[in-house]
Amino acid sequence: MYKFILAVALCLGTALQAAPVRVLVWDEQNPAQTNTYPHFIASQIASYLKTLPDLSVTSAGLGDTNQGLADDSLTNCDVLVWWSHVKNKQVPEEKVKEIVERIKDGKMSAIFLHSALTSRPFIEVMNERTREDAAKTLPAGIKTEFVLPKAYKDPLPTDPITPRIEMTNAADGSPLARVFLPICEITAWHETGVPSHVTTVLPEHPIAHGVPAEFDNAQTEIYVEPFHVPKPDAVLFEETWDNSPMFRSGMLWTVGKGKVFYFRPEHETFPGYFNPNILKIIGNAVEWMGGNNP
Numbered sequence: 001m002y003k004f005i006l007a008v009a010l011c012l013g014t015a016l017q018a019a020p021v022r023v024l025v026w027d028e029q030n031p032a033q034t035n036t037y038p039h040f041i042a043s044q045i046a047s048y049l050k051t052l053p054d055l056s057v058t059s060a061g062l063g064d065t066n067q068g069l070a071d072d073s074l075t076n077c078d079v080l081v082w083w084s085h086v087k088n089k090q091v092p093e094e095k096v097k098e099i100v101e102r103i104k105d106g107k108m109s110a111i112f113l114h115s116a117l118t119s120r121p122f123i124e125v126m127n128e129r130t131r132e133d134a135a136k137t138l139p140a141g142i143k144t145e146f147v148l149p150k151a152y153k154d155p156l157p158t159d160p161i162t163p164r165i166e167m168t169n170a171a172d173g174s175p176l177a178r179v180f181l182p183i184c185e186i187t188a189w190h191e192t193g194v195p196s197h198v199t200t201v202l203p204e205h206p207i208a209h210g211v212p213a214e215f216d217n218a219q220t221e222i223y224v225e226p227f228h229v230p231k232p233d234a235v236l237f238e239e240t241w242d243n244s245p246m247f248r249s250g251m252l253w254t255v256g257k258g259k260v261f262y263f264r265p266e267h268e269t270f271p272g273y274f275n276p277n278i279l280k281i282i283g284n285a286v287e288w289m290g291g292n293n294p
Contacts, residue, residue: 020054020056021056021286022056022076022077023046023057023058023078023290024058024059024073024077024080024081025043025045025049026061026068026080026082026084027041027042027043027059027060027068027083027084028083028085028087028090029042032269037268040059041268042061043059044273045279048282049282049283049286052283054287055286055290060073062087062090067090069091074095074102078108078109079108079109080099080111081282081286082111082112082116082119082121083116084116084118085115088118088119089120091119097124100124103256104128104255105256106258108258109258109260109261109289110125110259110260111261111282111285111286111289112260112262112263113263113264113265114265114266114267115267117184117186117227122184122260122262123152123182125253125255125260126163126181126182126229127182129253129255130182132255134177134179138165138177142175143174143175143176144176146179146181147178147179147180149162149181152183152184154187154188155183155185156187157188161226161228162181162228163180163228164179165177165179165180166178182228183228184228184229185227186223186224186225186226186227186228186247187224187225187226188224189221189222189224190221190224190244191269192221193219193220193221193269194219194220194222195241196216196220196222196239196240196241196265197216197217197239198214198217198249198265199237199238200212200214200237201236201238202234206287206288207284207285207288208281212277217239217266217277218271219270219272220241220265220266220272221270222244223264224247225246225247225248227247227248229251230253232252232253234252235248235250235251236251237281238250249265259289261285261289263281263282263285265278266278
């Protein structure tokens with residue numbers, strides 16, 4: 001009898017073990033990467049993630065079959081890590097919609113790296129978060145108009161921040177809320193290759209676990225605030241450069257039932273994805289966002 005109970009307990013314990021977090025690292029496979037990352041950035045990040053326990057990691061890119069975004073690749077993905085820069089328009093709209101819906105439904109979380117701030121999936125999840133924020137902010141029943149940016153390009157420092165809400169009157173005289181959707185762009189950038197200094201703002205957060213309070217990234221690109229995105233739930237990391245102001249380099253949002261993390265490093269021609277602290281942050285984010293953590 002004892003042996004039977006022990007066998008049942010072992011079987012139940014095995015069944016209750018958490019399944020591996022399924023991770024897809026996606027990369028537009030820009031040839032400009034290859035001097036620094038001969039097998040592209042996604043492969044470099046994936047090679048690190050594969051050293052972590054309880055992760056099932058694949059990497060894919062725009063040049064792969066179905067652009068690396070086959071239906072089963074997304075269906076069997078818990079965390080999507082996305083790096084892109086100059087080929088964003090080549091990602092089909094139907095795939096963007098599928099990614100956003102999976103995030104909203106809590107079936108997938110996403111990490112967007114560096115210039116992926118201009119990617120279609122990032123823009124659409126930020127639009128969705130803006131709609132959610134507007135629904136919580138505006139009185140029930142008020143007429144609402146969502147206004148797309150005239151252009152997705154670097155705004156001037158004097159331009160109004162997006163997203164924002166402006167109250168006006170509709171044609172019938174009733175109150176109208178005009179919700180300006182985010183440009184998802186930065187004010188300026190400088191591809192100078194100077195060092196940056198990263199500060200861990202929320203050391204108690206799981207994404208910051210084991211990350212130094214401060215560390216340097218030896219060679220990088222400068223990003224300049226304001227960064228036109230919805231107010232994040234948390235700013236985890238800030239970054240400065242000598243003689244340049246602070247940039248919110250690690251931001252976290254909830255979108256629907258899913259999580260979205262933006263992490264600024266690193267440009268394709270600089271070796272930041274060999275920096276152990278940068279890789280540690282990405283790995284922590286994958287592990288935390290892939291679990292059912294509050």
